[in-house]
Amino acid sequence: MADFKIISGAWAQLQAEAAPVREQVFIQEQQIAPEDEWDAQDAISQHFIVLDQGRPIAAARLLPNNSIGRVAVLKPYRGQGIGRLLMLEIMRQARLQRREFLKLSSQVHAVQFYAGLGFAVEGAQYLDCGIAHIDMRIKL
Template sequence: MDPADREACFAVRKEVFVVEQGVPQDLEYDAYDAVAVHVLAVGGDGEPLGAGRLLHGERAAAKTGGEPGVGSLGRLAVLKAARGLGVGVALVRGIEEAARALGLTAVDLHAQTHALGFYERLGYVAYGPEFPDAGIAHRAMRRELRPAG
Protein backbone atom coordinates (compact mmCIF):
# COMPACT_ATOMS: atom_id res chain seq x y z
CA MET A 1 0.00 0.00 0.00
CA ASP A 2 1.41 3.37 -0.94
CA PRO A 3 1.66 6.25 1.56
CA ALA A 4 -1.34 8.09 0.06
CA ASP A 5 -3.57 5.03 0.51
CA ARG A 6 -2.36 4.58 4.07
CA GLU A 7 -3.16 8.24 4.81
CA ALA A 8 -6.63 7.68 3.30
CA CYS A 9 -7.12 4.75 5.70
CA PHE A 10 -6.14 6.96 8.62
CA ALA A 11 -8.49 9.73 7.43
CA VAL A 12 -11.43 7.30 7.32
CA ARG A 13 -10.60 6.03 10.79
CA LYS A 14 -10.31 9.57 12.13
CA GLU A 15 -13.71 10.51 10.73
CA VAL A 16 -15.47 7.40 12.09
CA PHE A 17 -13.71 6.74 15.38
CA VAL A 18 -12.34 10.11 16.53
CA VAL A 19 -14.91 12.56 15.14
CA GLU A 20 -18.09 10.44 15.07
CA GLN A 21 -17.54 8.15 18.08
CA GLY A 22 -15.34 10.36 20.24
CA VAL A 23 -12.41 7.96 20.58
CA PRO A 24 -9.32 9.91 21.70
CA GLN A 25 -6.91 10.27 18.78
CA ASP A 26 -4.00 8.94 20.86
CA LEU A 27 -5.93 5.67 21.34
CA GLU A 28 -6.97 5.33 17.70
CA TYR A 29 -3.47 5.22 16.23
CA ASP A 30 -0.84 2.88 17.65
CA ALA A 31 2.49 1.24 16.94
CA TYR A 32 0.71 -1.62 15.16
CA ASP A 33 -0.25 0.70 12.31
CA ALA A 34 3.33 0.64 11.04
CA VAL A 35 3.31 -3.15 10.63
CA ALA A 36 -0.33 -4.01 9.92
CA VAL A 37 -1.81 -5.06 6.59
CA HIS A 38 -4.17 -2.18 5.74
CA VAL A 39 -7.17 -2.40 3.41
CA LEU A 40 -8.91 0.54 1.78
CA ALA A 41 -12.26 0.63 -0.02
CA VAL A 42 -12.70 3.36 -2.62
CA GLY A 43 -15.69 4.43 -4.69
CA GLY A 44 -15.88 4.70 -8.45
CA ASP A 45 -14.65 8.27 -8.14
CA GLY A 46 -11.57 7.12 -6.22
CA GLU A 47 -12.80 8.62 -2.95
CA PRO A 48 -12.16 6.55 0.22
CA LEU A 49 -15.23 4.83 1.64
CA GLY A 50 -13.84 2.55 4.35
CA ALA A 51 -10.75 1.00 5.85
CA GLY A 52 -9.54 -1.78 8.12
CA ARG A 53 -6.39 -3.58 9.18
CA LEU A 54 -5.04 -7.06 9.89
CA LEU A 55 -2.44 -7.91 12.48
CA HIS A 56 -0.64 -11.25 12.22
CA GLY A 57 2.15 -13.21 13.87
CA GLU A 58 3.65 -11.65 16.97
CA ARG A 59 1.74 -8.47 16.23
CA ALA A 60 -1.59 -10.26 16.72
CA ALA A 61 -0.55 -12.15 19.86
CA ALA A 62 -1.70 -9.45 22.27
CA LYS A 63 -5.13 -9.40 20.65
CA THR A 64 -5.62 -13.14 20.09
CA GLY A 65 -4.10 -14.68 23.20
CA GLY A 66 -0.97 -15.71 21.32
CA GLU A 67 -2.62 -18.53 19.37
CA PRO A 68 -0.59 -19.42 16.29
CA GLY A 69 -2.36 -19.03 12.98
CA VAL A 70 -4.86 -16.45 14.26
CA GLY A 71 -4.93 -12.93 12.88
CA SER A 72 -6.60 -9.89 14.36
CA LEU A 73 -9.02 -7.83 12.28
CA GLY A 74 -9.36 -4.31 13.60
CA ARG A 75 -10.05 -0.65 13.00
CA LEU A 76 -12.83 -1.50 10.53
CA ALA A 77 -14.51 1.78 9.61
CA VAL A 78 -16.98 2.80 6.92
CA LEU A 79 -17.86 6.44 6.33
CA LYS A 80 -21.45 7.29 7.21
CA ALA A 81 -22.41 8.08 3.59
CA ALA A 82 -21.19 4.63 2.45
CA ARG A 83 -22.93 2.50 5.09
CA GLY A 84 -25.43 -0.04 3.84
CA LEU A 85 -23.70 -0.35 0.47
CA GLY A 86 -21.70 -3.52 1.21
CA VAL A 87 -18.43 -1.71 1.87
CA GLY A 88 -17.99 -3.26 5.33
CA VAL A 89 -18.60 -6.76 3.96
CA ALA A 90 -16.06 -6.19 1.18
CA LEU A 91 -13.49 -4.95 3.68
CA VAL A 92 -13.96 -7.94 5.99
CA ARG A 93 -13.72 -10.38 3.09
CA GLY A 94 -10.60 -8.59 1.82
CA ILE A 95 -8.98 -8.86 5.24
CA GLU A 96 -9.88 -12.54 5.39
CA GLU A 97 -8.27 -13.10 1.97
CA ALA A 98 -5.12 -11.35 3.20
CA ALA A 99 -5.18 -13.61 6.28
CA ARG A 100 -5.46 -16.74 4.10
CA ALA A 101 -2.59 -15.52 1.92
CA LEU A 102 -0.49 -15.28 5.10
CA GLY A 103 -1.40 -18.86 6.04
CA LEU A 104 -3.69 -17.92 8.90
CA THR A 105 -6.49 -20.29 9.86
CA ALA A 106 -8.74 -17.94 11.85
CA VAL A 107 -9.45 -14.26 12.38
CA ASP A 108 -10.33 -12.69 15.72
CA LEU A 109 -11.77 -9.24 16.27
CA HIS A 110 -13.08 -7.05 19.04
CA ALA A 111 -16.51 -5.87 17.86
CA GLN A 112 -18.41 -2.93 19.22
CA THR A 113 -21.56 -4.52 20.62
CA HIS A 114 -23.83 -2.62 18.23
CA ALA A 115 -21.96 -4.35 15.35
CA LEU A 116 -22.29 -7.94 16.63
CA GLY A 117 -25.10 -8.76 14.18
CA PHE A 118 -23.04 -7.52 11.24
CA TYR A 119 -20.14 -9.82 12.11
CA GLU A 120 -22.44 -12.75 12.97
CA ARG A 121 -23.93 -12.53 9.46
CA LEU A 122 -20.37 -12.91 8.15
CA GLY A 123 -19.75 -16.09 10.16
CA TYR A 124 -18.09 -14.66 13.29
CA VAL A 125 -18.99 -16.12 16.68
CA ALA A 126 -18.83 -14.07 19.88
CA TYR A 127 -17.01 -15.47 22.91
CA GLY A 128 -16.11 -14.22 26.36
CA PRO A 129 -17.67 -11.39 28.33
CA GLU A 130 -18.39 -7.86 27.18
CA PHE A 131 -15.54 -5.44 27.88
CA PRO A 132 -14.88 -1.71 27.43
CA ASP A 133 -12.38 -0.38 24.89
CA ALA A 134 -11.98 3.39 24.57
CA GLY A 135 -15.19 3.68 26.62
CA ILE A 136 -17.21 1.60 24.11
CA ALA A 137 -18.65 -1.87 24.90
CA HIS A 138 -17.03 -4.68 22.86
CA ARG A 139 -17.11 -8.48 22.54
CA ALA A 140 -14.42 -10.77 21.17
CA MET A 141 -15.39 -12.73 18.05
CA ARG A 142 -13.73 -15.33 15.83
CA ARG A 143 -14.19 -16.89 12.41
CA GLU A 144 -12.36 -19.99 11.30
CA LEU A 145 -11.10 -19.63 7.74
CA ARG A 146 -11.44 -22.26 5.09
CA PRO A 147 -8.45 -22.61 2.77
CA ALA A 148 -8.79 -20.67 -0.47
CA GLY A 149 -9.97 -22.61 -3.43
Protein backbone atom coordinates in the same frame (compact mmCIF):
# COMPACT_ATOMS: atom_id res chain seq x y z
CA MET B 1 -23.93 -0.94 -6.40
CA ALA B 2 -21.11 1.32 -7.52
CA ASP B 3 -17.83 -0.10 -8.69
CA PHE B 4 -15.75 -0.03 -5.53
CA LYS B 5 -12.05 -0.88 -5.54
CA ILE B 6 -10.21 -2.41 -2.58
CA ILE B 7 -6.48 -1.90 -2.19
CA SER B 8 -4.16 -3.23 0.49
CA GLY B 9 -0.66 -2.49 1.62
CA ALA B 10 1.56 -1.14 4.35
CA TRP B 11 0.77 1.91 6.49
CA ALA B 12 3.54 3.86 4.74
CA GLN B 13 1.69 3.33 1.43
CA LEU B 14 -1.90 3.81 2.61
CA GLN B 15 -1.78 6.19 5.57
CA ALA B 16 -2.91 9.15 3.45
CA GLU B 17 -6.08 7.23 2.50
CA ALA B 18 -6.77 5.33 5.74
CA ALA B 19 -6.14 8.05 8.31
CA PRO B 20 -8.92 10.45 7.20
CA VAL B 21 -11.51 7.63 7.25
CA ARG B 22 -10.50 6.56 10.75
CA GLU B 23 -10.32 10.18 11.91
CA GLN B 24 -13.89 10.81 10.74
CA VAL B 25 -15.42 7.60 12.13
CA PHE B 26 -13.54 7.02 15.36
CA ILE B 27 -12.24 10.40 16.51
CA GLN B 28 -14.99 12.71 15.26
CA GLU B 29 -18.12 10.50 15.34
CA GLN B 30 -17.32 8.18 18.22
CA GLN B 31 -15.27 10.69 20.23
CA ILE B 32 -12.29 8.36 20.68
CA ALA B 33 -9.19 10.24 21.83
CA PRO B 34 -6.52 10.55 19.11
CA GLU B 35 -3.94 8.97 21.43
CA ASP B 36 -6.17 5.88 21.64
CA GLU B 37 -6.73 5.70 17.88
CA TRP B 38 -3.16 5.96 16.62
CA ASP B 39 -0.79 3.25 17.82
CA ALA B 40 2.34 1.31 16.90
CA GLN B 41 0.21 -1.49 15.42
CA ASP B 42 -0.37 0.55 12.26
CA ALA B 43 3.29 0.22 11.24
CA ILE B 44 3.19 -3.60 11.41
CA SER B 45 -0.30 -4.19 9.99
CA GLN B 46 -1.62 -4.84 6.51
CA HIS B 47 -4.10 -2.07 5.68
CA PHE B 48 -7.17 -2.24 3.46
CA ILE B 49 -8.93 0.71 1.85
CA VAL B 50 -12.17 0.79 -0.14
CA LEU B 51 -12.17 3.44 -2.86
CA ASP B 52 -15.18 4.95 -4.61
CA GLN B 53 -13.93 6.63 -7.79
CA GLY B 54 -10.55 7.07 -6.13
CA ARG B 55 -11.95 8.48 -2.88
CA PRO B 56 -11.29 6.48 0.32
CA ILE B 57 -14.60 5.54 1.94
CA ALA B 58 -13.69 2.61 4.24
CA ALA B 59 -10.63 1.24 5.99
CA ALA B 60 -9.45 -1.65 8.15
CA ARG B 61 -6.24 -3.32 9.22
CA LEU B 62 -5.03 -6.89 9.71
CA LEU B 63 -2.42 -7.39 12.41
CA PRO B 64 0.28 -10.08 12.44
CA ASN B 65 -1.57 -11.80 15.34
CA ASN B 66 -4.61 -12.42 13.04
CA SER B 67 -6.62 -9.61 14.57
CA ILE B 68 -8.76 -7.39 12.35
CA GLY B 69 -9.10 -3.87 13.65
CA ARG B 70 -10.12 -0.31 12.95
CA VAL B 71 -12.92 -1.34 10.58
CA ALA B 72 -14.54 1.93 9.51
CA VAL B 73 -16.98 2.97 6.78
CA LEU B 74 -17.82 6.63 6.23
CA LYS B 75 -21.39 7.43 7.32
CA PRO B 76 -22.85 8.23 3.86
CA TYR B 77 -21.72 4.79 2.62
CA ARG B 78 -23.08 2.63 5.45
CA GLY B 79 -25.80 0.12 4.75
CA GLN B 80 -24.61 -0.49 1.17
CA GLY B 81 -22.61 -3.68 1.77
CA ILE B 82 -19.23 -1.92 1.73
CA GLY B 83 -18.20 -3.22 5.15
CA ARG B 84 -19.08 -6.72 3.98
CA LEU B 85 -16.98 -6.33 0.81
CA LEU B 86 -14.09 -5.08 2.90
CA MET B 87 -14.31 -7.94 5.39
CA LEU B 88 -14.62 -10.57 2.65
CA GLU B 89 -11.45 -9.23 1.03
CA ILE B 90 -9.57 -9.33 4.35
CA MET B 91 -10.76 -12.91 4.89
CA ARG B 92 -9.75 -13.87 1.33
CA GLN B 93 -6.25 -12.48 1.77
CA ALA B 94 -5.92 -14.08 5.22
CA ARG B 95 -6.72 -17.46 3.65
CA LEU B 96 -4.10 -16.84 0.94
CA GLN B 97 -1.63 -16.08 3.74
CA ARG B 98 -2.57 -19.44 5.28
CA ARG B 99 -3.85 -17.90 8.50
CA GLU B 100 -5.84 -20.44 10.52
CA PHE B 101 -8.25 -17.99 12.14
CA LEU B 102 -9.18 -14.32 12.43
CA LYS B 103 -10.29 -12.46 15.54
CA LEU B 104 -11.64 -9.02 16.26
CA SER B 105 -13.02 -6.83 18.99
CA SER B 106 -16.50 -5.90 17.82
CA GLN B 107 -18.43 -2.93 19.06
CA VAL B 108 -21.57 -4.55 20.48
CA HIS B 109 -23.87 -2.84 17.96
CA ALA B 110 -21.92 -4.58 15.13
CA VAL B 111 -22.05 -8.16 16.45
CA GLN B 112 -24.78 -9.22 14.01
CA PHE B 113 -22.78 -7.82 11.09
CA TYR B 114 -19.74 -9.94 11.96
CA ALA B 115 -21.90 -12.96 12.86
CA GLY B 116 -23.32 -12.77 9.33
CA LEU B 117 -19.77 -13.28 8.05
CA GLY B 118 -19.30 -16.36 10.24
CA PHE B 119 -17.64 -14.83 13.31
CA ALA B 120 -18.70 -16.21 16.70
CA VAL B 121 -18.76 -14.35 20.01
CA GLU B 122 -16.11 -15.31 22.58
CA GLY B 123 -16.30 -14.20 26.20
CA ALA B 124 -18.11 -11.34 27.85
CA GLN B 125 -18.63 -7.70 26.95
CA TYR B 126 -16.08 -5.11 28.07
CA LEU B 127 -15.49 -1.41 27.62
CA ASP B 128 -12.82 -0.12 25.25
CA CYS B 129 -12.54 3.68 25.01
CA GLY B 130 -15.90 3.85 26.80
CA ILE B 131 -17.66 1.76 24.09
CA ALA B 132 -19.07 -1.73 24.74
CA HIS B 133 -17.11 -4.39 22.83
CA ILE B 134 -17.02 -8.17 22.63
CA ASP B 135 -14.42 -10.48 21.13
CA MET B 136 -15.30 -12.55 18.07
CA ARG B 137 -13.43 -15.22 16.12
CA ILE B 138 -13.69 -17.26 12.92
CA LYS B 139 -11.78 -20.36 11.83
CA LEU B 140 -10.60 -20.08 8.23
